[in-house]
Amino acid sequence: GQNIDQPTEMTATEGAIVQINCTYQTSGFNGLFWYQQHAGEAPTFLSYNVLDGLEEKGRFSSFLSRSKGYSYLLLKELQMKDSASYLCASSSGSARQLTFGSGTQLTVLP
Amino acid sequence: DTEVTQTPKHLVMGMTNKKSLKCEQHMGHRAMYWYKQKAKKPPELMFVYSYEKLSINESVPSRFSPECPNSSLLNLHLHALQPEDSALYLCASSQTGTGALEQYFGPGTRLTVT
Numbered sequence: 001g002q003n004i005d006q007p008t009e010m011t012a013t014e015g016a017i018v019q020i021n022c023t024y025q026t027s028g029f030n031g032l033f034w035y036q037q038h039a040g041e042a043p044t045f046l047s048y049n050v051l052d053g054l055e056e057k058g059r060f061s062s063f064l065s066r067s068k069g070y071s072y073l074l075l076k077e078l079q080m081k082d083s084a085s086y087l088c089a090s091s092s093g094s095a096r097q098l099t100f101g102s103g104t105q106l107t108v109l110p
Numbered sequence: 111d112t113e114v115t116q117t118p119k120h121l122v123m124g125m126t127n128k129k130s131l132k133c134e135q136h137m138g139h140r141a142m143y144w145y146k147q148k149a150k151k152p153p154e155l156m157f158v159y160s161y162e163k164l165s166i167n168e169s170v171p172s173r174f175s176p177e178c179p180n181s182s183l184l185n186l187h188l189h190a191l192q193p194e195d196s197a198l199y200l201c202a203s204s205q206t207g208t209g210a211l212e213q214y215f216g217p218g219t220r221l222t223v224t
Contacts, residue, residue, distance in 0.1 A: 033212070042200055042215040043153065087152055095165050096141065096204060096211050100152035 002026050004101035006088050011107045012078055020073045020104045022088035031091040032064050032071045033098065038084045046086075047073065075106075083108045113137075114216035116201050122222045125191060131219045133184040133201030142184040143213065144176060145200040153200055159184060160206060191223045 003025040012018040024032065031050045035043035047057055049064035049071060061074040075082060085103040092099065114135045123129050133142065140161050145153035158166035159178040173195075175187040184201055198220050202213040 031211075035215075042217050045212050045214070048212060089152075091211070095158045095160055096206075096213075097143070097155050097158055097166060098153075098213060099155070103152050 002090060002092065002099040004088055004090060004099060006086075006101040006104050008102065009105045009107070011109060013109050014078055014080060016078050017074065017076050018078060018106065020075075020086050020088075020106070022071045022073075022101055024069050024071070024088070024090045024101075026069075026090040026092050026099065028092040029066070029090055030093075030096065032062075033089040033091060034060075034062050034071075034073045035087040035089060035100075036084050037087060037103070043087055048091075078108050080108050080110065082106065114201055114203055114214050116199075116216035116219050118219055119217065120220050120222075122224060123188065123191065124224055125193075127191075128187070128189045130188065131186040131199055131201075131221075133186075133203075133216055134182055135203040135214070135216075136182055137203060137214070138181075138205075139203035139214075140181060140206045141204045141211075142178060143202040143204075144184070144186055145202065145215075147198040147200055147218070149197075157186075188221075191221075193223050196221055196223045 006022045033048045034046040037043040047062040088101040089098040142159045144156040147153040157176045162178045177185040198218045200218045201216040204211045204213045
């Protein structure tokens with residue numbers, strides 16, 4: 001089965017750093033993805049991890065620990081436009097299907 | 111070109127109508143997906159096509175009928191839908207192979223069933 005947990009809501013201040021955690025239990029796991037979704041729009045890819053460790057892409061970084069079933073997304077130098085839902089998704093099986101967590105609604109305040 | 115396109119953007123249909131959603135990509139991806147997303151919920155996988163063959167059907171009711179006529183196109187045929195089927199329908203595509211493979215999402219079709 002698949003189970004993914006992430007916080008429902010987070011609030012942070014413009015210019016700050018925020019970390020969004022995700023825990024997962026996934027059979028046939030082959031990777032962990034982070035997507036950003038603004039209201040009424042499609043999810044857009046941010047980052048993914050296959051192996052343990054940190055992946056850095058500009059202001060966004062993602063970390064994975066396969067043994068702990070744990071990942072986080074780190075957003076630096078927050079901007080107002082970063083206010084969105086952040087979806088953690090595990091990839092599994094030969095078809096690489098994604099199972100999404102419920103999403104973390106991030107609000108960036110001035 | 112990293113774009114997945116979907117038509118129409120919005121669709122309103124009655125419970126007795128038959129309509130189709132269309133999805134297209136020209137990235138050479140051989141895996142394509144349909145997701146359903148209700149308001150304030152995450153996307154839920156409906157179907158997976160791999161090399162134009164249906165590989166996963168997540169127990170979706172038969173009033174939803176997918177079709178993959180070629181490697182670039184994916185359709186979702188709708189018939190006798192219920193009001194609770196109103197949602198955003200997302201198409202995605204990805205490469206095939208080993209490891210985790212990024213899925214590219216289209217903008218979605220917002221469906222309202224009256």
